[in-house]
Amino acid sequence: MGVDVNEKLFHEFCSSGINILCAGKVDDPGCIFRNHLPILCRQSEALYRICLALQVLVSPCRSDQFFEYFDTALKRFRLELDGTGTAQLADGTFTAGLLLCTIGMTRGTPWTMHLQGLYNVLLASGLAPLRWQPTPIRAHLLEVLGIMDLPMLTIGRKQPAFGVWKRYCRDRSDPDGIEVVSGLPKTLLDLFSSIDECVVTEEDFWNWPGARGSLMEYQLWEAYRSAGMLNIRYPDVLLPLCAQPSRCMDEQPPRVRKPHTPSTEILVARILSNIDSICRVSAGEEGQKNLVLNATQYPVLVAGLQTEIVNGDPELKRVIQTCLSINTRRAEANRRLYRILEEWWQADGKAHSAANIHEIAEKQGMELGLF
Structure with missing residues (x-):
């Protein structure tokens, strides 16, 4: 050296x-x-x-x-x-x-x-x-x-979350702005930081007013907004057990669609439609100047966890596989994430009422960040 x-x-x-x-x-x-x-x-x-x-x-x-x-x-x-x-x-x-x-x-x-x-x-x-x-x-x-x-951005998490964003990052002099590592507006991160406390609802994501950005950023944010709604709708599937307070499960039972919000099938389609657009642009010469593809793991995973929908539509599965394979910057982490999804799909819903995606990651000795 x-x-x-x-x-x-x-x-x-x-x-x-x-x-x-x-x-x-x-x-x-x-x-x-x-x-x-x-x-x-x-x-x-x-x-x-x-x-x-x-x-x-x-x-x-x-x-x-x-x-x-x-x-x-x-x-x-x-x-x-x-x-x-x-x-x-x-x-x-x-x-x-x-x-x-x-x-x-x-x-x-x-x-x-x-x-x-x-x-x-x-x-x-x-x-x-x-x-x-x-x-x-x-x-x-x-x-x-x-x-x-943030609890939902780690799969197979070993340590409990500390609540850093809501304790130290929400009270800021500039209420808006884009966080450069995640590529997300800080106002959207404010919503994600409180998902595990059950003070944020599907309607909060549905009514999120947006922020100023590029066309690719809008597509990413729309994918995250829909993913946030699914994260709330199915907390037992994605949130680590340490981030699922019993009061949360009592106050908002999983798998209940809120009034005036899209069905799970439509949310999955919206997520993967936006991700597909990001992938197509990223594959071109202009897309190489943009790193938005780095931030797509979380919405891709959230959509992919809807086994019945994804297994029933080969086009949706193609989008997931493409997104996790074309990003050479994070190739190894994405291969591991895809292996977890494949095992989840192979279960075909048989054990999903009891199984958690984190159990699969832990069994494989993985702790993956989705950002």
Whole structure:
């Protein structure tokens, strides 16, 4: 791992590997993380080493070197954490912890224990005051932490959620705006952050007013809006058991269609129609400049969980398979997600009243992030 080799890897990460982390435009000038990465790496050698490990991971020709780079990065990260004590965690080390979780998500290996550890360190150094006057980069990092913590965006989750988004990200000076990692409007993330508390209804998603964006972003947001409605309608299927309070199940029984909202069949069709459009554009030259495809895993999974509908329409299954196969940036994670869906489909509804999608992931030793 010579200096020249490392610098070449870091340059590759800054120019291409970093695209695995975002769901906006490749050249988005508003991407705070992309703009601040060199500065953050000067703050934290652990971050620099983790960037190298992530670039090796996403480079097929270097995959045999991954563990060598990863072990070095992990040791350096632990040293930085030990040196923090009760002081405020530096933004560079904070970023390193988030990318450590990303490595786990990309590999399909357990990663929420890293999220738990990072959250505990932030709490120990005084996380609550930072919600009021954060710097732009700190606000961005808190939002990324909040997205990683959302229960419905992780399959096979080992650690319970902490409620980061609703505690630290909802009271913001700018009520609107797009979160660059998920590619979603922050007002839509506000709705998703409270699904597990049963204070958000299907009608809230149905009445969500939208936000300003590109045509591809509109298609993504419409897919998420429909997926959010299905997530509420079938909480026993998608939400982890630790995110299903008994009062929630009592107050809103699953599989009950609310008045004036579309049927499940129509919601599935809407999700996959929008995803199909995103896939078609992404396959073209213009689509390569846009990273919206990175954000499609969650709505694809939610639609795919409707076994009877998907098994009954080969075209819907084709869209799911296409979406999870054409994104080369997240190829390995998407292959794992498709294997989970295939096992779910093969059950053909026989055990779905008792089975949860998380049980399949746990059986396969996976912990997948859907962002």
